[in-house]
Structures are given as C-alpha cells and as structure tokens.
Amino acid sequence: MSDNGILRVVARFLIPLIMLFGLYIQFHGEYSPGGGFQAGVVFAAGWILFALIYGLDNALKVISQRAMYILAAAGVLLYAFVGLLGVAMGGRFLDFYPLLPSPHAAQQLGIITVEFGVGVTVATVVMLIYTMFARRKSEWEAVLREDSDP
Amino acid sequence: MNIIDLMPFSVLLPLIAAGVVAILPGRTLPWTVTFLAALGSAVIAAFTLPAATEVTLSYPFGNWPPPIGIEYRVDAANAFVALLIASMASLSLLWGKTSVNQEVLGRQGPFYALFLLALSGLLGITLTGDTFNVFVFLEISSLATYALVAYGRDRRALLAAFRYLIMGTVGATFLLIGIAFLYTMTGTLNMADLAERLPEVRDTRAVRAALAFIIVGLGLKLAMLPLHLWLPNAYAYAPNFITVFLAGTATKVALYVMLRFIFTVFAPDYSFVVLPLATVLMVLAVAGMFAGSWVAMFQVHIKRMLAYSSVAQVGYMVLGVSLVSLSGLTAAFLHLFNHALIKTALFMAIGSVIYRIGSAKIDNFRGLGRQMPWTMTAFALAGLSIIGVPTTAGFISKWYLILAALESGAWWLVALIVMTSMMAVVYIWRIVEAAWMTERPADLPAVKEAPLGLLIPTWIMVALNFYFGLDTRLTVGAASAAAEVMLGPGFSGVSP
Numbered sequence: 001m002s003d004n005g006i007l008r009v010v011a012r013f014l015i016p017l018i019m020l021f022g023l024y025i026q027f028h029g030e031y032s033p034g035g036g037f038q039a040g041v042v043f044a045a046g047w048i049l050f051a052l053i054y055g056l057d058n059a060l061k062v063i064s065q066r067a068m069y070i071l072a073a074a075g076v077l078l079y080a081f082v083g084l085l086g087v088a089m090g091g092r093f094l095d096f097y098p099l100l101p102s103p104h105a106a107q108q109l110g111i112i113t114v115e116f117g118v119g120v121t122v123a124t125v126v127m128l129i130y131t132m133f134a135r136r137k138s139e140w141e142a143v144l145r146e147d148s149d150p
Numbered sequence: 151m152n153i154i155d156l157m158p159f160s161v162l163l164p165l166i167a168a169g170v171v172a173i174l175p176g177r178t179l180p181w182t183v184t185f186l187a188a189l190g191s192a193v194i195a196a197f198t199l200p201a202a203t204e205v206t207l208s209y210p211f212g213n214w215p216p217p218i219g220i221e222y223r224v225d226a227a228n229a230f231v232a233l234l235i236a237s238m239a240s241l242s243l244l245w246g247k248t249s250v251n252q253e254v255l256g257r258q259g260p261f262y263a264l265f266l267l268a269l270s271g272l273l274g275i276t277l278t279g280d281t282f283n284v285f286v287f288l289e290i291s292s293l294a295t296y297a298l299v300a301y302g303r304d305r306r307a308l309l310a311a312f313r314y315l316i317m318g319t320v321g322a323t324f325l326l327i328g329i330a331f332l333y334t335m336t337g338t339l340n341m342a343d344l345a346e347r348l349p350e351v352r353d354t355r356a357v358r359a360a361l362a363f364i365i366v367g368l369g370l371k372l373a374m375l376p377l378h379l380w381l382p383n384a385y386a387y388a389p390n391f392i393t394v395f396l397a398g399t400a401t402k403v404a405l406y407v408m409l410r411f412i413f414t415v416f417a418p419d420y421s422f423v424v425l426p427l428a429t430v431l432m433v434l435a436v437a438g439m440f441a442g443s444w445v446a447m448f449q450v451h452i453k454r455m456l457a458y459s460s461v462a463q464v465g466y467m468v469l470g471v472s473l474v475s476l477s478g479l480t481a482a483f484l485h486l487f488n489h490a491l492i493k494t495a496l497f498m499a500i501g502s503v504i505y506r507i508g509s510a511k512i513d514n515f516r517g518l519g520r521q522m523p524w525t526m527t528a529f530a531l532a533g534l535s536i537i538g539v540p541t542t543a544g545f546i547s548k549w550y551l552i553l554a555a556l557e558s559g560a561w562w563l564v565a566l567i568v569m570t571s572m573m574a575v576v577y578i579w580r581i582v583e584a585a586w587m588t589e590r591p592a593d594l595p596a597v598k599e600a601p602l603g604l605l606i607p608t609w610i611m612v613a614l615n616f617y618f619g620l621d622t623r624l625t626v627g628a629a630s631a632a633a634e635v636m637l638g639p640g641f642s643g644v645s646p
Contacts, residue, residue: 069173076169080162086212093158094212 011053018046026119030108036115040122047123048130056134065131068124075121082113153201158209158222160194160236161277163187164270172263177251184262185243188269192236195229195273202229203631208279216279217340223279227632230483231406232276238398238490239269245498245607246391249505253303253389261301265395268294272403281329281415282339284407285322288371291403292318295396299388310383317370317380324367331360332415344415357416358424364411365427371404374468375438378461385457386510390501393453397460397497398490405467405486409479412471413636422474431472436566438465443573447580452500452510455577456493459536462570463489469563470551477554479633480626485547487625491618492535492544495611499529502600502608515581517590518597525600526585528608533578535615538571542619546626 022043029035051059063071086095096110097103167187174180201207202224209222216223224232254261271291275284296318300311333339335356336347351357366377373381381401385393412421422428442462449455467489470482500510502525507514519526535542538549548567555563590596599605618625 073169073173077166080166080169083162084166087155092155092210092213093162097213 007053011049015046015050018049019043022046022123026115027112029115030111036118036120037122039115040119040124041126043119044123044126044130047127051130051134056131056138060131063124063127065128068128068131072121072124072128075117075119075124078117078120079114082110082117086110153197154207154209156194157198157202157207157224158211158277160191160198160232161222161270161273163191163194164266164273168263168266168270171266172259174259175257177258180259180262181243181247181250184266185240187266188236188239188243191269191273192233192240195233195236198224199226199229199233199628202226203628206635217338217343220283221279221340221342222277223342224277226628226635227409227483228276228406230628230632231402231486232273234487234490235269235272235276235399235403238494239395241607241611242391242395242398242494242498244610245394245501245604248601248603249391249501250389252505253391254301261298264294264297265392267291268298268395269399272399275403275407279341280339281332281341281344285326285329288322288325288407291400292322292371295392295400298392299384301389301392302387303389304387306383307387310380310387314380314384317377321367321370321377324363324370326367328360328363328367331356331363335360341410341415345417348416348420352420352424361411361416361421361425365408365425368404368408368411369434372401372408372468373404373461373464375434375441375461375465378438378442378464381461382454382457385460386451386454390453390497390504394494394497394501397456397493401460401464402486402490405464405471405482409471409482409636413638418474418637428472428474431468435465435467435469435472436563438462438468439566439570440573443570443577446577447573449577450512452512452515452581453497453504454510456496456500459574459577460489460493462574463493463536465570466547466551466567469567470554473554473558473560475554475558476630476633476637477550477557479636480630481547481550481554483629483632484550484625487629488535488543488547488615488618491611491615492532495532495608495615496529496536498604498608498611499525499532502604503529505604506597506600507595512581512584514594515584516588516594517585519582519586521590521597522599524605525608526582528605528612529585530578530582531612532615533582535619537574537578540619541616543615543625544619546619546622550626 022039025034025042026036026039029039047059047062050062083094086098087093089098091098094114096106099110100106164187167183171180171183174183198207203226207224208216210216211220211222250258250261268291271287271294274287275291278284278287296311296315299314300308329339332344335351335354336344338344338347348357370377385397388396412418412427439462442458442460442465446455446458446462449458463485467482467485470478470485472478503515503518503522504510506522535544538544548571552564552567555561555567
C-alpha cells in the first residue's frame with residue numbers, strides 16, 4: 001500500500017504519535033488509567049500500521065520474529081524476577097516494599113518495572129499474532145503464484 | 151521458609167517456567183524443564199495438603215491484606231484438588247515425551263510453554279481465594295488449551311479447537327457476568343468476604359441471577375450434559391498427550407470451582423433453596439450418565455468414545471453433589487480423584503496404540519491383543535476400573551456414591567448407577583472383543599508392542615488404579631476432609 005501517497009504521509013505522521021502515546025500510557029500508568037497491557041497494544045498498533053503500509057518484510061526488519069519470541073518471554077521473566085525479588089528480600093510475591101527504604105518510591109519502582117514487563121510481552125505477542133496471520137497470506141500467495149506459472 | 155510462603159509457588163513455578171521454556175531450543179530441553187516445573191509443583195502441593203487440612207492457609211499477594219489484595223486461600227478441599235492436578239500433569243508428562251516427539255514436529259518450546267500455562271492456570275483457579283482471579287486463571291488455562299487442542303495432527307483439530315474456543319468463551323463470559331453482579335451488590339471480590347456480605351443482599355434478583363450465571367458458565371467448563379458439546383471433539387482430535395492431560399484435570403477443576411461457589415460463596419442453604427439446584431443437578435447428572443454411556447457404546451472413534459464416557463463420569467460426580475450431604479460430597483470428591491486416575495490410564499493405553507497404528511478407529515484395533523499384549527492388557531485393566539469392579543479405584547467411588555444415595559433414601563439411584571455401569575461394560579468390552587476375539591485381518595499391517603517410554607507410565611497409572619482401589623486411607627480421608635470443609639462446620643442438611 002506504500003504507493004498511495006495519502007496513506008504514506010498520514011502514516012508517517014501518525015506512527016510516531018501512536019508509539020509516543022503508547023509510551024505515555026506505559027510510564028504514566030501508576031498515576032492515571034492505563035498500564036502495561038493497554039500500552040503494549042497501542043505500541044504494537046503503531047508497528048502494525050507500519051506493516052500494513054510498508055509491507056511485512058520491511059516491518060520485520062525493524063524487529064525480527066525471533067526477537068519477538070525472546071522479548072515476549074523476557075517480559076514475563078522480568079515480571080517474575082521483580083515478583084521474586086520481593087520474596088528474596090523477605091516479603092511476599094510481588095511485594096515491593098522491601099525493594100527500597102521509602103515505601104512510596106518502592107511501590108513506584110516495583111509497579112513501573114512490573115508493568116514494563118507486561119508492556120513488552122503484550123506488544124510483542126500482539127505483533128507476533130499479526131505476523132503469523134500476515135505470513136500465512138504471503139505464503140498462500142506464493143503457492144498461488146507457483147500454481148499459475150508452472 | 152514455611153509452608154505458607156512456599157504454597158503459591160505450585161502455581162508460580164509453572165508460570166515462570168513457561169516464560170523460560172518458550173525460548174528453549176530443541177526437543178529434550180523444553181521437556182526436561184517442563185517436567186521439573188510440574189514435578190516441583192506437585193511436591194509443593196503434596197506438602198501443602200497435610201498443612202492445609204489442619205488449618206486454612208492464606209497468602210496475600212504483594213502483601214496487600216485481603217479483601218483488598220488478591221489472596222490465595224488453601225484448605226483441605228483445594229489442596230486435595232491441586233495435588234491431583236499437579237501430580238496428573240507430572241505423570242502425563244512422563245508419558246508425553248515419546249508421544250509429543252511423534253506428533254509435534256520441529257521446535258517444541260512453544261508447545262510445552264502453552265502446556266505450562268494451562269497447568270498454572272488450572273492450579274491458579276484451584277488455589278485462589280479471589281473470584282476475579284478465578285476468571286483470569288480460567289482464561290489463562292482455557293486460551294492455552296485451545297491452542298494445544300489445535301496442535302492435533304488431524305485437520306479437524308482446528309475446527310474442534312475453534313468450537314471449544316467459542317463455547318469456552320461463552321462459559322467464561324457467563325462466569326464473569328455472575329462475578330460482576332456479585333461485585334455490584336457487595337463491592338468485594340474475595341470469596342471469604344463475599345460469603346460474609348452476601349446474606350445482607352441475598353433476596354435480590356441480581357444475586358439470584360449471579361448464582362444462575364455462574365452455574366451455567368461453570369457447567370459449560372465442566373461439560374455437564376446439555377453443555378458438553380465441545381468436549382468429545384476437543385478430546386478426540388487434540389494431540390494424545392493433551393487428551394491425557396485434559397482428561398485428568400480440566401473438568402475436575404471446573405467441578406471444584408462450581409462447588410466452591412455453591413457451598414462457600416453462596417451458602418448451601420441459599421443456593422439449594424433459591425434455585426431448585428438439587429433437582430436440576432440430579433436430573434442433568436442422571437441424563438449425562440445415560441446419554442454419555444449410550445453414545446459411547448456406538449462410537450467407532452475410540453478417543454471420542456472415551457470422551458463421551460467422560461461426560462457420563464462427570465454425571466456421577468454431579469450426582470454426588472446433588473445429594474447435598476456429607477457422604478454425597480465425599481463421593482463426588484472421591485470420584486473426582488479416581489476418575490482422573492482411570493481416564494488418564496485409559497487414554498494413555500489408547501494413545502500408545504495410536505502411536506503404533508496411527509488411527510483410533512475400532513476396526514484397526516482388531517487382533518491387537520496378540521500384537522500389543524502389554525498395552526491392551528493395561529487398557530483392559532483400566533477398563534475394569536471404569537466399570538467399577540471391586541479392588542479398583544472405580545469401585546471405591548461408586549461404592550461411596552451408592553452409600554450416599556442410600557443414605558438419602560434414593561434407592562432408585564442405585565439402580566441407575568448399576569445400569570450405567572453395565573453400559574460401561576458394553577463399551578469397554580467392544581474394544582476387548584476387537585483386540586482379542588478377532589484375528590488381525592491380513593490387509594492391516596502387523597505392529598510391534600508400544601515403546602517402553604509409553605508403556606511404563608501407562609502401567610504406573612494402572613497400578614495406581616489398583617493401589618487406590620485397595621488402600622483407600624489417603625483418598626477417602628482427603629475426600630471426606632474436603633467435603634467437610636466445603637460444607638462448613640455444623641452443616642446438617644438443607645430443607646427447601
């Protein structure tokens with residue numbers, strides 16, 4: 001779809017804004033409605049718009065499928081690591097108070113790191129789901145092409 | 151570290167391991183980590199059970215005290231179910247290695263990661279004391295299960311998974327609507343807190359609707375008769391390892407949550423009075439016992455046959471619940487445990503045959519008794535257990551169910567239980583007959599005995615069936631403790 005001028009111009013203008021808004025939801029999540037899940041979806045939506053306009057191959061140059069798998073797992077592990085840190089420092093699972101002396105800062109640190117893990121996992125999994133479906137289409141087109149000119 | 155701090159790790163261990171396993175390369179490494187996680191979870195659950203039988207354990211997540219924070223609340227009932235789930239998962243994994251290698255090509259990390267998510271979801275549902283957490287874990291386990299069912303090699307697995315997804319989502323939505331009604335009326339999601347606050351608002355339409363929504367939603371997950379349509383195909387076309395795992399765990403957890411809602415969140419003197427629940431459950435249970443066994447008698451696809459038999463067995467468990475007595479509930483918990491043993495053993499034996507002959511059609515089983523004697527003997531012995539022959543686990547649960555029925559004065563239920571057991575004889579006998587009483591047709595290829603990697607776990611399960619048929623101290627003790635804690639102290643029947 002990159003031959004359509006209007007789409008290209010609008011997308012070039014919108015994609016950074018969408019991603020910025022995703023990051024805003026991510027890092028303002030402990031004060032206002034939002035958090036890792038919503039942020040991840042919004043962020044991935046920016047990438048999907050890019051993939052729609054410039055094609056999946058270009059989008060996969062930005063982040064490869066392998067990297068998505070690894071980041072998806074890394075996000076979960078970051079969440080688990082912060083959760084376990086609370087246990088290791090003598091609290092409960094996901095207990096942030098032992099992390100820092102000031103309770104306010106400790107909660108803030110804990111929530112931001114945990115939500116960052118959630119955001120990374122959600123964003124990459126949404127991208128992964130999109131890639132799986134989009135891949136299937138390009139594979140299908142390859143089959144059709146082979147079929148039409150033997 | 152004391153047991154309270156350790157207890158939530160039976161859920162967290164598989165959950166964390168899922169993240170690791172997803173990116174592990176190859177085939178052996180993911181399985182090894184998965185097995186260690188499931189085993190660790192089972193060991194923790196085994197330590198939790200005796201502690202939880204003495205005193206109810208409570209673990210506040212993030213140190214937020216309940217009812218504000220999420221709480222894991224473990225007593226004799228859910229510790230018993232959690233131990234069953236985690237140990238069935240470990241035993242299935244022992245069997246699954248060989249079978250998954252044949253069915254899942256390429257990298258197996260994502261497959262086992264999904265399995266671990268399903269396992270931690272099921273354990274989370276069991277251990278949590280928070281109703282919304284139940285819904286979240288239900289979704290975790292269900293979504294992972296849909297994907298696992300779709301891994302089946304038969305293309306119909308995709309359709310089966312999609313149908314399961316639609317019906318499972320409807321069920322989960324009903325549960326969520328019910329929970330939302332409860333939250334609107336009471337402002338709390340914690341089960342113990344709900345139990346305290348509900349009596350004030352019990353005579354409102356919203357609470358009555360909540361009870362109905364929750365029972366229908368969980369009835370779908372439980373595959374109670376008119377809501378069972380997703381189960382036969384999902385079991386029949388899923389990879390054999392997944393069928394083995396689901397048969398022993400998924401419906402059991404759904405039954406447990408249903409009991410938790412009926413007896414703990416809504417007290418029995420509410421749920422059985424405001425709705426004609428005892429009658430409804432009894433009619434559906436008996437209908438399930440008959441319809442499930444009847445359809446099973448005519449199936450040519452053996453995994454489907456066992457799946458319909460599961461619908462019938464769910465009927466026995468629900469029948470125990472519908473008697474609303476201590477002995478009835480004990481029988482339900484007992485059958486919940488024993489049926490997991492029986493069905494896992496049966497599906498393992500059938501899975502071993504499918505591993506060799508690549509088909510689950512009864513025609514292809516002809517003459518197998520001589521070619522795969524160990525596998526088919528294991529199947530026949532596990533079949534004795536599902537029929538309920540004395541010295542097997544199946545006998546123990548039917549015996550307690552019959553005692554409970556007699557105690558309630560429902561002697562006619564005894565006749566129905568015996569009749570459906572006779573139907574079980576028919577559907578098990580069809581396979582025994584095909585395997586031993588007919589010659590292997592010349593046009594079917596000769597097959598070898600199943601590999602030891604499949605045979606040994608199958609025989610362990612068969613041995614467990616006989617062990618728990620002879621030594622009932624653990625099962626009956628734990629089941630009656632679970633029933634007592636569900637009914638609460640001083641329960642003396644319900645008078646509508």
